[in-house]
Amino acid sequence: MATSRALIRPYRPSDRDALFDICVRTAENGGDSRHVHPDLDLLPNIFAAPYAELEPELAFVVDDGDRAVGYVLGTADTPTFVRRFRDEWLPRLADRYPAPAGEASTPTEMMLHLMHTPERMLVPEIADHPAHLHIDLLPSHQRAGYGRELMDTFLAALAEGGVERVHLGMLTANTAARAFYDRLGFSVLPVGDPGPLTYLGRTTRPIGTREADTAS
Numbered sequence: 168m169a170t171s172r173a174l175i176r177p178y179r180p181s182d183r184d185a186l187f188d189i190c191v192r193t194a195e196n197g198g199d200s201r202h203v204h205p206d207l208d209l210l211p212n213i214f215a216a217p218y219a220e221l222e223p224e225l226a227f228v229v230d231d232g233d234r235a236v237g238y239v240l241g242t243a244d245t246p247t248f249v250r251r252f253r254d255e256w257l258p259r260l261a262d263r264y265p266a267p268a269g270e271a272s273t274p275t276e277m278m279l280h281l282m283h284t285p286e287r288m289l290v291p292e293i294a295d296h297p298a299h300l301h302i303d304l305l306p307s308h309q310r311a312g313y314g315r316e317l318m319d320t321f322l323a324a325l326a327e328g329g330v331e332r333v334h335l336g337m338l339t340a341n342t343a344a345r346a347f348y349d350r351l352g353f354s355v356l357p358v359g360d361p362g363p364l365t366y367l368g369r370t371t372r373p374i375g376t377r378e379a380d381t382a383s
């Protein structure tokens with residue numbers, strides 16, 4: 168558990184290494200993924216870096232005075248993000264991470280498949296929740312209120328930009344994260360074929376207000 172209060176601040180390019188580190192230590196169902204994906208740049212290049220790079224105005228970190236120990240990242244508009252991921256982000260990675268030929272069978276091949284199919288993020292049933300997000304904190308800084316603070320900051324930034332609704336896709340097996348999102352007023356968005364994910368959504372109104380918690 169952290170001993171002194173860390174601060175929320177906007178992401179800076181110098182946070183890149185910390186961002187990658189936080190991502191790999193939390194990407195396996197909320198826990199460390201390094202034993203599953205030995206290439207430590209793979210998951211951050213799918214789930215963290217493109218957001219910080221393409222929409223830095225929506226990237227915030229928890230800074231413990233030494234380094235970033237948590238982040239929230241996302242996009243204001245999923246269709247635009249998907250197009251930019253394909254047109255601007257993927258070309259930078261294609262040499263290092265070619266699309267797997269044939270059926271993906273290993274965990275890493277499955278992640279490569281996700282990397283090469285950003286259109287999977289376009290889910291028709293939740294198109295009325297155009298923004299989406301990712302939030303992760305190192306274990307040392309979990310359950311201390313930083314997730315709530317990060318979410319407050321992210322929702323306020325979306326609302327300021329005129330975005331009214333946000334969604335996220337979480338691994339259904341990550342029950343700890345689900346308890347967090349429930350507490351913050353997210354509710355399930357029904358999707359025909361969600362695979363291993365549960366889609367949750369809410370308005371971008373401040374957490375804890377009656378309208379926000381009932382109108383998602």
Ligand SMILES: CC(C)(COP(=O)(O)OP(=O)(O)OC[C@H]1O[C@@H](n2cnc3c(N)ncnc32)[C@H](O)[C@@H]1OP(=O)(O)O)[C@@H](O)C(=O)NCCC(=O)NCCS
Nearest residue numbers: 193197303304309310311312313314315337343346347350
């Ligand atoms: C999920 C995560 C972002 C939550 O952030 P956090 O800082 O730990 O959560 P907070 O301390 O801000 O908690 C906010 C509220 O959620 C509740 N909560 C958080 N985690 C909970 C859990 N595991 N079980 C029950 N309640 C929980 C808290 O009790 C708190 O309630 P309160 O403010 O009304 O008292 C963080 O724990 C994390 O990064 N986990 C690992 C990575 C991960 O799973 N990310 C999400 C992927 S979908």
